[in-house]
Amino acid sequence: MTETRARTPAGRRILAAAEELFYDRGITAVGVDLIAEHSGLTKRTLYNQFGSKDQLITAYLTERDQRWRSLVRDTVDACADPVDAVTAPFDALRIWSRTNTRGCAFINALAELPDPAHAAHRIAANQKHWLLNLFRQLATAAGCTRPVPLATRLLVLHEGALATQPLALDTLTVSVDVARSLVRASLPTGGRNGAHR
Amino acid sequence: MTETRARTPAGRRILAAAEELFYDRGITAVGVDLIAEHSGLTKRTLYNQFGSKDQLITAYLTERDQRWRSLVRDTVDACADPVDAVTAPFDALRIWSRTNTRGCAFINALAELPDPAHAAHRIAANQKHWLLNLFRQLATAAGCTRPVPLATRLLVLHEGALATQPLALDTLTVSVDVARSLVRASLPTGGRNGAHR
DNA sequence: CCTGAAGTACACTGATCTGTGAACCACCAG
DNA sequence: CTGGTGGTTCACAGATCAGTGTACTTCAGG
Numbered sequence: 507m508t509e510t511r512a513r514t515p516a517g518r519r520i521l522a523a524a525e526e527l528f529y530d531r532g533i534t535a536v537g538v539d540l541i542a543e544h545s546g547l548t549k550r551t552l553y554n555q556f557g558s559k560d561q562l563i564t565a566y567l568t569e570r571d572q573r574w575r576s577l578v579r580d581t582v583d584a585c586a587d588p589v590d591a592v593t594a595p596f597d598a599l600r601i602w603s604r605t606n607t608r609g610c611a612f613i614n615a616l617a618e619l620p621d622p623a624h625a626a627h628r629i630a631a632n633q634k635h636w637l638l639n640l641f642r643q644l645a646t647a648a649g650c651t652r653p654v655p656l657a658t659r660l661l662v663l664h665e666g667a668l669a670t671q672p673l674a675l676d677t678l679t680v681s682v683d684v685a686r687s688l689v690r691a692s693l694p695t696g697g698r699n700g701a702h703r
Numbered sequence: 704m705t706e707t708r709a710r711t712p713a714g715r716r717i718l719a720a721a722e723e724l725f726y727d728r729g730i731t732a733v734g735v736d737l738i739a740e741h742s743g744l745t746k747r748t749l750y751n752q753f754g755s756k757d758q759l760i761t762a763y764l765t766e767r768d769q770r771w772r773s774l775v776r777d778t779v780d781a782c783a784d785p786v787d788a789v790t791a792p793f794d795a796l797r798i799w800s801r802t803n804t805r806g807c808a809f810i811n812a813l814a815e816l817p818d819p820a821h822a823a824h825r826i827a828a829n830q831k832h833w834l835l836n837l838f839r840q841l842a843t844a845a846g847c848t849r850p851v852p853l854a855t856r857l858l859v860l861h862e863g864a865l866a867t868q869p870l871a872l873d874t875l876t877v878s879v880d881v882a883r884s885l886v887r888a889s890l891p892t893g894g895r896n897g898a899h900r
Numbered sequence: 901c902c903t904g905a906a907g908t909a910c911a912c913t914g915a916t917c918t919g920t921g922a923a924c925c926a927c928c929a930g
Numbered sequence: 931c932t933g934g935t936g937g938t939t940c941a942c943a944g945a946t947c948a949g950t951g952t953a954c955t956t957c958a959g960g
Contacts, residue, residue, distance in 0.1 A: 516907065532815050534731040537947060549949085551907055559948065613806070613866060614814035618729050620805065627869075634870055655877070662878045666863025669810060672824075673831050680852065681859045684885070711936065734917060745938055746919090752936095756918065 517555040520545045524566050529611050533563055533618045563615070564625040570611050571633050577602060578640070588648040592689045595637065595664060596682040603671060603678065610668045637661060650692040660685050714752040717742045721763050726808050730760055730815045760812070761822040767808050768830050774799060775837070785845040789886045792834065792861060793879040800868060800875065807865045834858060847889040857882050 513521070523545035527536045538559055542549040556562040581598035585591035608614070612630035619626045641660045645653035667681035710718070720742035724733045735756055739746040753759040778795035782788035805811070809827035816823045838857045842850035864878035 514906070531817050532731070534729070534815065535817075538949080539947085548908055548910095550909085550951095553949065554906080608817065609810070609814065610866075613810065616869060617806065617811035617814040618731065620728050620732075631870060634867065638872075658872060658874065658877045659881055661872075662863035662867060662874050662881070663859060664863070665866040666859035666861070666878075669807075669862040669866040670831065670859055672813060673828060675835075675855060675858075677855060677859050680855045681863075684856055684859070684881070688881070713937070735919085736917085747939080748937055750919070 514555065516547050516551050520547055520552050520555060521562070521565055521569060524562055525570060528563070528566050529570075529606070529608055529614075533615060538562075560624075563619075564629070567612065567615060567626055567629045571629055574602065574633075575636065578637070582640070582644065588644070589689060589693070592641070592644040592648050592650070592660070593682060593685045594644070595640065595660075596667070596678065596685055599664065599667065600678055607671065609671055610665075613669070634661070634665075637664065645689070645692070648689070649694060650689060651694055652692060656688060656692050659688055663688075711752065713742075713744050713748050717744055717749050717752060718759070718762055718766060721759055722767060725760070725763050726767075726803070726805055726811075730812060735759075757821075760816075761826070764809065764812060764823055764826045768826055771799065771830075772833065775834070779837070779841065785841070786886060786890070789838070789841040789845050789847070789857070790879060790882045791841070792837065792857075793864070793875065793882055796861065796864065797875055804868065806868055807862075810866070831858070831862075834861065842886070842889070845886070846891060847886060848891055849889060853885060853889050856885055860885075 520541060524536075524541045527541055527544060538549055538552055541562075542552050545552075552562070556565060578595050578598045581601070582591050582594040585594050612626070612633055615626045616630055621627075638657055638661045641657035642653050645656050645660075650656055663681040663685050667678045670677040717738060721733075721738045724738055724741060735746055735749055738759075739749050742749075749759070753762060775792050775795045778798070779788050779791040782791050809823070809830055812823045813827055818824075835854055835858045838854035839850050842853050842857075847853055860878040860882050864875045867874040
């Protein structure tokens, strides 16, 4: 439906400016004039390329989603041990958080766009379900028993680390610790691998 | 600083309307005219009572914070068993979620108000630290070993359940399960109480 | 050379936003 | 009776918002 049309260089620059501003300052708080100014392009070009602010918002979230999924996939693929791979998305989150300190763009977007019919809701829900599904696949591949409830638990820990990011506490380390122990506990061998107790 | 001045009946009605609208539709998306209209009062009265929209936002978050803390305190106090009390805030969250289905008002507020100097940041941070501290106190009272890291873990689970609320999954049950097992595991007796394994 | 696509410049609409000014009214305490 | 408090009415300012219309330029491909 929202086909990724071949974007002109100007379109890409506008989208890049929109991503930065939307994430840093909030979607509603950023006007199209500001985006045009920051991108060095014209507001007219913005509308020629995206049609409306709503469609630009949708493109922003879609683009961000794709970048994030790529990072997660790459981090997972870099894991030799399938057991380590289960918690690899947490490692990806650590990398991601270094340059994204304003929380989850999708949770933030839902906060600003309450209308459930908005495309942002579909994109955000798809993203979380994708991660849930990934956790389930990784848990299955690692030989975990009952991968479905484990995946849900990992998702909760992941989102918890993300939500508490604004606080100065190192909740990411905490949540990845819990995640690893949950994974170990669900291995049929009972966690002989590194579980020192 | 932001002293809770004795509010007139009109002030309370305006605040009530603001709470509902801000939470349901987002802070930036709701104008003062709409709040005045919904409360049945005048925009002039709104400004006479609160001075500015920013101060009304602050009052909204403060009021909501107080209501939520009261609920948590009451739920904790209703627990006879000090071990059950540690996870009582999760029970409070279950009650709270029945009438608050749009996520955490403070996370949402931070998404819309990126300025760290805004009072919303202080209120939100205070709230999370209050809960963290409460978890630590309850864990200590229940006789848990190493209550500080346990409290952080419980906070992550709590926020994770809150953040994944928009998804249809029953993540609250999942997170409270993990929370209870973490509490049991940190009891010096090693979890004889109900830990069937 | 011609055409069409991409982008620019710029003025403009109509709506909405926060916030103010000033006159007025109802009521209650002193 | 009088003064003050709380609230209303209504017009208004000034800014900003999303979005449009139109004529212009630039440049690449046939």
